[in-house]
Amino acid sequence: MAPNDVRTCSRCGTAFHLPRKRRGTPYAQFCSQACITAHKVDLAQLHSSQLEEGFAERLREAGLAFVEQYALGPYVVDLAFPQVRLLVEVDGEAYHASSSAQARDDRKDALAASEGWQVIRVPQFMIEHHPEEAVRTVVEAYLHGR
Numbered sequence: 001m002a003p004n005d006v007r008t009c010s011r012c013g014t015a016f017h018l019p020r021k022r023r024g025t026p027y028a029q030f031c032s033q034a035c036i037t038a039h040k041v042d043l044a045q046l047h048s049s050q051l052e053e054g055f056a057e058r059l060r061e062a063g064l065a066f067v068e069q070y071a072l073g074p075y076v077v078d079l080a081f082p083q084v085r086l087l088v089e090v091d092g093e094a095y096h097a098s099s100s101a102q103a104r105d106d107r108k109d110a111l112a113a114s115e116g117w118q119v120i121r122v123p124q125f126m127i128e129h130h131p132e133e134a135v136r137t138v139v140e141a142y143l144h145g146r
């Protein structure tokens with residue numbers, strides 16, 4: 001094996017032999033499927049937090065005042081509008097698809113409801129592809145709650 005076949009994983013630092021079939025692919029810098037998956041999850045989270053920040057900016061431009069990363073008991077809610085007791089969650093596809101995440105969302109919703117909050121969920125794809133509709137959804141819930 002030529003020395004240049006040994007790589008260092010850019011995620012975990014493990015030295016590994018790059019399989020021939022992965023040479024020249026975008027994931028040639030990772031040692032294993034686990035490191036590739038972890039890398040993809042990081043990218044998805046970065047993407048969704050950037051998307052969320054852009055969405056918050058649009059809501060501010062629409063004249064709404066809110067708190068980001070609002071602490072509700074042990075949970076964190078993306079956006080809170082305390083004046084009208086409205087909580088807004090941005091639903092990313094990957095994270096919220098798992099059943100444990102779903103159960104956690106259900107518990108969070110139950111706590112919110114018991115404290116008199118209305119919760120709405122705005123899908124990430126709506127923010128990405130139909131941002132005006134996403135803003136309108138929140139504005140309508142806000143006006144309704146007032």
Ligand SMILES: [Zn+2]
Nearest residue numbers: 009012031035
């Ligand atoms: Zn690795």
